[in-house]
Amino acid sequence: xxxxxxxxxxxxxxxxxxxxxxxxxxxxxxxxxxxxxxxxxxxxxxxxxxxxxxxxxxxxxxxxxxxxxxxxxxxxxxxxxxxxxxxxxxxxxxxxxxxxxxxxxxxxxxxxxxxxxxxxxxxxxxxxxxxxxxxxxxxxxxxxxxxxxxxxxxxxxxxxxxxxxxxxxxxxxxxxxxxxxxxxxxxxxxxxxxxxxxxxxxxxxxxxxxxxxxxxxxxxxxxxxxxxxxxxxxxxxxxxxxxxxxxxxxxxxxxxxxxxxxxxxxxxxxxxxxxxxxxxxxxxxxxxxxxxxxxxxxxxxxxxxxxxxxxxxxxxxxxxxxxxxxxxxxxxxxxxxxxxxxxxxxxxxxxxxxxxxxxxxxxxxxxxxxxxxxxxxxxxxxxxxxxxxxxxxxxxxxxxxxxxxxxxxxxxxxxxxxxxxxx
Numbered sequence: 180x181x182x183x184x185x186x187x188x189x190x191x192x193x194x195x196x197x198x199x200x201x202x203x204x205x206x207x208x209x210x211x212x213x214x215x216x217x218x219x220x221x222x223x224x225x226x227x228x229x230x231x232x233x234x235x236x237x238x239x240x241x242x243x244x245x246x247x248x249x250x251x252x253x254x255x256x257x258x259x260x261x262x263x264x265x266x267x268x269x270x271x272x273x274x275x276x277x278x279x280x281x282x283x284x285x286x287x288x289x290x291x292x293x294x295x296x297x298x299x300x301x302x303x304x305x306x307x308x309x310x311x312x313x314x315x316x317x318x319x320x321x322x323x324x325x326x327x328x329x330x331x332x333x334x335x336x337x338x339x340x341x342x343x344x345x346x347x348x349x350x351x352x353x354x355x356x357x358x359x360x361x362x363x364x365x366x367x368x369x370x371x372x373x374x375x376x377x378x379x380x381x382x383x384x385x386x387x388x389x390x391x392x393x394x395x396x397x398x399x400x401x402x403x404x405x406x407x408x409x410x411x412x413x414x415x416x417x418x419x420x421x422x423x424x425x426x427x428x429x430x431x432x433x434x435x436x437x438x439x440x441x442x443x444x445x446x447x448x449x450x451x452x453x454x455x456x457x458x459x460x461x462x463x464x465x466x467x468x469x470x471x472x473x474x475x476x477x478x479x480x481x482x483x484x485x486x487x488x489x490x491x492x493x494x495x496x497x498x499x500x501x502x503x504x505x506x507x508x509x510x511x512x513x514x515x516x517x518x519x520x521x522x523x524x525x526x527x528x529x530x531x532x533x534x535x536x537x538x539x540x541x542x543x544x545x546x547x548x549x550x551x552x553x554x555x556x557x558x559x560x561x562x563x564x565x566x567x568x569x570x571x572x573x574x575x576x577x578x579x580x581x582x583x584x585x586x587x588x589x590x591x592x593x594x595x596x597x598x599x600x601x602x
Contacts, residue, residue, distance in 0.1 A: 205298045205362045206328065209354040216284045220276060224288060224359035225296075227264035228272040234259035237278050244273035246287055267374050269317075269361060269393035290321040293358035297392070300364050301330035301349060304481070304500025308507055309385025309525065310363045311337065311401050316394040317361075318344065328352050332481050340402035363388045367547060380542045383522050398525055400507045405482040410490040415589045416449040418491040418510075420501040421468055422459045426554050427518040427540075428497050429466055431570040435515075436469040438574035439495065442581075444471065447589030448492065451475050453484050453501065461553040493584050495577075498524055498541075511584050515577065517568025529580050536571040537564060 208225035216222055219233040232239040241262050242254040252264060252272075264272065276284040297314040299307040307329055318325040326345040327337075334346040354360070365384065366374045379387035382396065389396030421436060423429055430436065443450050452472040460466050468474060475487065484501065485508055488494055494505035498516035505512045506525045513529040520539040521530050532538060537558055540546055546557040556565045581587060 204300050204364065206349050206352040206354060208360055209357075213355055214286075214358060216274075216276065216286065218283065220284060222274055222286065223357070224272060225354065225357055226360065227267040228262075228270070228274065229264075230262040230274060230276070232257070232259045232262075232276070235278070240275075240277040240280075242275040242277075244275070246271045246273045265371075265373060266376075267362070268376055268391045271393075288359075290323040290359055293323055294326065294356050295321070295323040296326045296328060296352065296354075296357045296360040298328040298349070298352070298360065298362050299330075299333075303330075304333070305503035306365070306384065306500075307333055307363075308401060308500065308503040309398075310388035312399040313385075313388035313392050313394055313396075314363075315341065315344070315401075316389070316399075317392045320394055323358075326357070336403045336405070336481055336485065337401065339404040361392055363391055378544055380523075380544050384519075384524060400509070400525070403485060403507055405485055407482070407486060408489070409486070411487055412449060412451070412490070414449050415447060415492050416451055416490075417443050418451050418453050418487055418494045418505070419469075419472065420454050420494070420496040420499065421452065422454040422456055422466060423497050423499045425550070425552075426460075426464060426466075427556055427566060427568070428499055428516070429566075429569065430497065430515045430572065431566040432572055432574065433570075435572070435574050435577065437471075439577055439581075440469050440471045442574070442578055446587065449473060451487060451491075453487050455479075464554065492586060492589075493529075493581070495581075513577070513580060513584075515569065515572055517572060529584065531572055531577055531580055533568070533572045533576070536567045538568045540568070 212221040212223040212229045212231055213225065214221060214223045220230065222230045228243055230241055232241065235258060238256045238258055240256050243252045243264055244250065245252055255262065272288045274286040275282065297317065299310060314325065314327055326347060328347050328349050331348050338346045362374065365379050369375055375387060376390050382390060385398055386396040421430065440450050450472045452468045452474055454468060454476045455478065457468045457474060457476045458465055468476065481504065485504055488505045488510050489508040491510050493511040493513060495513040496502040496505065498514060498519045502512055502514050511529060512527045513531065514524065514527055515531045517532050517536060517538045518541050520542040521532060523542055540557050541548060549555050554560070559565045559567065
């Protein structure tokens, strides 16, 4: 989960340097609106609605409407200048320009057959995996020529499955091409709802993209096509991923993984760890992959991890990117998480949370997630209750959920199908 900040000009963690130097989370829009109106007026929807009127002896009257609600959002009269809507998410804007009381230009937002850019932050896996299907919905709804800007590793997963969409990296964006641009992200500090119509913590990490783009927020997994789709292991196997970016996401039960690995092996499965890193942490806190697993960690292509996930009997992981990749593969996902509320992620019947413990701080708007604090625990830091949200999830709890997965244990389907022997 990556913070896209309260504004695209802020740093990725939402902070702004004291020197005033700022780094954009997304490519900047074109310096000048890209669409021509009349009499030198230009407009576009690349950072909300933008209108530039040249200096004129006769004042311009400019009005912005929301065509779906009928509300007048803004109107002004000036000799010339720049107008920018306060809202930067999708709105079906109506632009009206007049002079001397007579209308000289009207435009109703229409993306059909026009170039639209939807951009996703880089450096994260799970977030764009959940957001991208809403970009597809936007294309289908509006009939636009869609370009998606994202990290190169994700492009390799999507491009062959969506040949009618152009995929580019942030460095390849040519902002002057586009009629409209939308930036998808987690805007923690957007109290005025400039970049999102509703706080993402209320609607879920992935569904927030549906609200930003004005499409049906019902979740939908993305399609993925990879070149090598063969089964990597002949025997029944389970994939696990134990690492994450902050300690609150880990399964902090000290005995949990060891007991589950033994349980899975006794049930007839090979157990494969597909994390990127075998060890991850900070200072005195380091997390290691469990003893007894087959180590497939390392800097491998996402397509290789997807191949392992697709053919696994099921996957056990955390609220992290590989769980979202497993969801996209269609493999049953056992998700162990307490710091997020179940509505935050995709729906899975194998979600594990302990409501007897402190939980769901990530989805609490009253606390601000700090990406720089690896040991972030906003309610119980430095107390005996720190990380109790997952520390109090027991191995027995996880085992009970695993037993509900169809086909568990190995050979269960075969045994169930076998006819009973006679006396």
